Amino acid sequence: MNLHEYQSKFRFADYGIPIPKGKVAHTAEEAYTIAKDIGPPVVIKAQVLTGGRGKAGGVKLARTPEEAQQCASTILGMDINGHEVLKVLLDPASDIQAEIYLGVTNDRAARKPLIMASAEGGMDIETVNRLTPEKIIREHVDPFLGLRDYQIRNLAYGIELPRELWKQFATIAKGLYRCYIASDATLAEINPLIIDGSGNLLAVDGKMSIDDSALYRQPELVEMRDTSAEPAAETEARAAGLSYVKLDGEIGCMVNGAGLAMATMDMTKLFGGSPANFLDIGGGAQADKVAVALRIILADPNVKAVLFNIFGGITRVDEVAKGILDALAEVQVDLPMVVRLVGTNEEEGRRLIEEAAIPNMVSAATLADAARKAVAAAQAS
Amino acid sequence: MAIFVDKNTKLLVQGITGREGQFHTEQMIEYGTHVVGGVTPGKGGEWVLGKPVFDTVKAAYESTGANTSVIYVPARFATDAIYEALDAGIELIVCITEGIPVLDMMKVRARLDQSSSRLVGPNCPGLLTPGQAKVGIMPGHIAMPGNVGVVSRSGTLTYEVVYALTQRRIGQTTCVGIGGDPVNGTNFIDVLQMFEDDPETEKIVLIGEIGGTDEEKAANFIANNMTKPVVAFIAGQTAPPGKRMGHAGAIVEGGSGTAADKIAALNAAGIKVAEHPEQIPELL
Numbered sequence: 001m002n003l004h005e006y007q008s009k010f011r012f013a014d015y016g017i018p019i020p021k022g023k024v025a026h027t028a029e030e031a032y033t034i035a036k037d038i039g040p041p042v043v044i045k046a047q048v049l050t051g052g053r054g055k056a057g058g059v060k061l062a063r064t065p066e067e068a069q070q071c072a073s074t075i076l077g078m079d080i081n082g083h084e085v086l087k088v089l090l091d092p093a094s095d096i097q098a099e100i101y102l103g104v105t106n107d108r109a110a111r112k113p114l115i116m117a118s119a120e121g122g123m124d125i126e127t128v129n130r131l132t133p134e135k136i137i138r139e140h141v142d143p144f145l146g147l148r149d150y151q152i153r154n155l156a157y158g159i160e161l162p163r164e165l166w167k168q169f170a171t172i173a174k175g176l177y178r179c180y181i182a183s184d185a186t187l188a189e190i191n192p193l194i195i196d197g198s199g200n201l202l203a204v205d206g207k208m209s210i211d212d213s214a215l216y217r218q219p220e221l222v223e224m225r226d227t228s229a230e231p232a233a234e235t236e237a238r239a240a241g242l243s244y245v246k247l248d249g250e251i252g253c254m255v256n257g258a259g260l261a262m263a264t265m266d267m268t269k270l271f272g273g274s275p276a277n278f279l280d281i282g283g284g285a286q287a288d289k290v291a292v293a294l295r296i297i298l299a300d301p302n303v304k305a306v307l308f309n310i311f312g313g314i315t316r317v318d319e320v321a322k323g324i325l326d327a328l329a330e331v332q333v334d335l336p337m338v339v340r341l342v343g344t345n346e347e348e349g350r351r352l353i354e355e356a357a358i359p360n361m362v363s364a365a366t367l368a369d370a371a372r373k374a375v376a377a378a379q380a381s
Numbered sequence: 382m383a384i385f386v387d388k389n390t391k392l393l394v395q396g397i398t399g400r401e402g403q404f405h406t407e408q409m410i411e412y413g414t415h416v417v418g419g420v421t422p423g424k425g426g427e428w429v430l431g432k433p434v435f436d437t438v439k440a441a442y443e444s445t446g447a448n449t450s451v452i453y454v455p456a457r458f459a460t461d462a463i464y465e466a467l468d469a470g471i472e473l474i475v476c477i478t479e480g481i482p483v484l485d486m487m488k489v490r491a492r493l494d495q496s497s498s499r500l501v502g503p504n505c506p507g508l509l510t511p512g513q514a515k516v517g518i519m520p521g522h523i524a525m526p527g528n529v530g531v532v533s534r535s536g537t538l539t540y541e542v543v544y545a546l547t548q549r550r551i552g553q554t555t556c557v558g559i560g561g562d563p564v565n566g567t568n569f570i571d572v573l574q575m576f577e578d579d580p581e582t583e584k585i586v587l588i589g590e591i592g593g594t595d596e597e598k599a600a601n602f603i604a605n606n607m608t609k610p611v612v613a614f615i616a617g618q619t620a621p622p623g624k625r626m627g628h629a630g631a632i633v634e635g636g637s638g639t640a641a642d643k644i645a646a647l648n649a650a651g652i653k654v655a656e657h658p659e660q661i662p663e664l665l
Binding site: 106108109111112129142143181211213216217243247258262263265266267270275278342344368 | 541617
């Protein structure tokens with residue numbers, strides 16, 4: 001789960017990190033009032049959970065409250081990479097002397113938290129890593145020891161930070177690490193951390209991602225989830241305990257297990273089609289779950305065929321077949337469907353499907369056969 | 382021979398009285414796994430499926446001499462269950478539980494590095510040595526004894542591959558599910574080394590997916606350290622970046638962890654990569 005810039009920065013502030021005294025506006029009128037309050041010039045920034053807002057025109061500078069109102073009315077409602085802008089953050093404009101990067105993330109390979117700093121702030125850190133990896137100073141943190149003072153000094157020294165700022169930098173680095181731990185973040189970054197006109201450090205942009213597995217112990221953060229930014233189907237699926245990701249293709253896929261779901265998506269591509277979604281219905285395949293999944297798949301207008309791929313391990317395939325047939329009694333499906341059931345009691349499962357003799361449903365024995373049939377059906381309809 | 386589990390496995394079930402724990406314990410016993418007892422705090426002294434239940438792992442270990450433990454407890458208690466098994470001196474700990482926070486797993490990793498115990502998982506289907514022992518949730522009857530070692534980050538995709546092998550009468554030494562989380566106890570390289578050292582394993586199937594760089598590291602390890610042939614499959618070629626594909630660890634982040642990168646790395650190491658799961662038996 002990702003947090004907006006304003007959510008991340010306000011949280012950073014709770015951990016002693018200096019941020020601009022900004023406020024969020026939902027309307028242009030609100031933007032006017034806020035700009036008047038904090039005093040121009042102000043920066044107006046689109047709050048969307050996607051990158052590239054600067055390039056898309058989602059960040060503007062205003063010299064007067066009137067101008068702020070105008071900018072906000074342009075930015076609000078803007079579409080940035082398919083995300084509608086519903087909120088803007090107004091920050092007092094800063095005099096930027098230098099831009100630094102500071103971030104904490106989970107290093108999967110090292111299986112430890114990693115804190116990184118770079119004098120090349122303002123740029124996307126992945127780009128810096130690709131072009132000039134030596135400009136990123138890295139310190140792995142022992143999860144039991146926490147971030148040590150010497151490690152912060154290593155970072156400050158490595159990025160050639162002026163000595164008079166080391167104390168401020170240490171406060172910010174410690175705050176960011178504490179915030180990362182306390183929030184169960186997978187990423188907490190300040191980019192850029194600027195040296196402003198008065199020679200102080202200030203976190204002017206921030207980003208946080210939270211570990212979904214830890215949300216059970218982060219009730220405050222769960223409240224911050226912005227579902228307006230994600231496809232409605234993904235929100236609905238999450239509520240039903242399904243794992244769903246919308247894609248651009250035409251073959252709706254319903255599979256048990258995440259790895260098998262990905263392999264099934266890949267198969268449609270291999271045979272000349274493309275997947276409309278990732279959907280893992282989890283263990284078993286009870287009729288009610290299959291019904292919800294079917295509704296979600298059918299709500300996507302791009303879908304031209306539905307492919308069921310179920311491996312019955314502990315769950316018996318004949319039970320799964322019954323679940324699918326029961327769900328079809330509940331949800332009307334006019335599109336062609338291909339069903340592949342394999343594993344425990346597969347003969348019985350296939351017999352049930354054949355006997356039901358649903359005119360727009362065919363069964364397939366192998367995954368390749370199923371994918372081929374689904375692609376052909378999608379192209380024909 | 383096999384790896385991890387066999388006829389000598391003496392298994393303890395943590396969470397034996399829970400719905401999942403009890404169901405799978407029954408399946409494991411039915412398969413012939415030597416289950417010596419279970420642990421559920423507060424239910425010590427009871428019996429489940431003819432097996433004694435203990436309050437603590439320490440007490441269970443002292444009474445039964447278990448050498449392996451499998452964990453079915455809910456995510457918020459699972460980390461504690463792992464530490465408890467570690468402290469009691471269980472050699473092999475298999476954690477099935479899905480949804481353990483990454484920060485907790487990084488601490489578990491740090492502790493594991495200082496101990497002689499091994500953890501498989503979390504968020505994994507467990508271990509299956511056909512004809513000998515089943516520890517976890519893999520369906521036993523889809524496998525048959527043989528000479529192919531299988532290691533995978535996935536669950537049902539593993540079953541699919543194992544089943545396809547069995548259908549072609551290609552048996553397995555041990556099927557290992559290392560789990561779909563970003564930080565886990567045992568990785569591809571650990572298992573590849575064990576298969577390389579296992580005299581009975583002749584060939585290996587590696588099933589990877591998007592996210593992280595473990596497949597790339599495995600490719601490098603195979604090229605430099607292994608004599609046995611490996612066939613691989615990578616799921617997630619059509620997965621978009623930045624989206625988690627079910628498993629916590631299956632996500633393309635910052636342009637790294639793509640299926641294309643992994644396949645390229647495996648090919649460069651001279652490893653055959655199947656286009657789809659059903660092609661694996663042919664490539665073997």
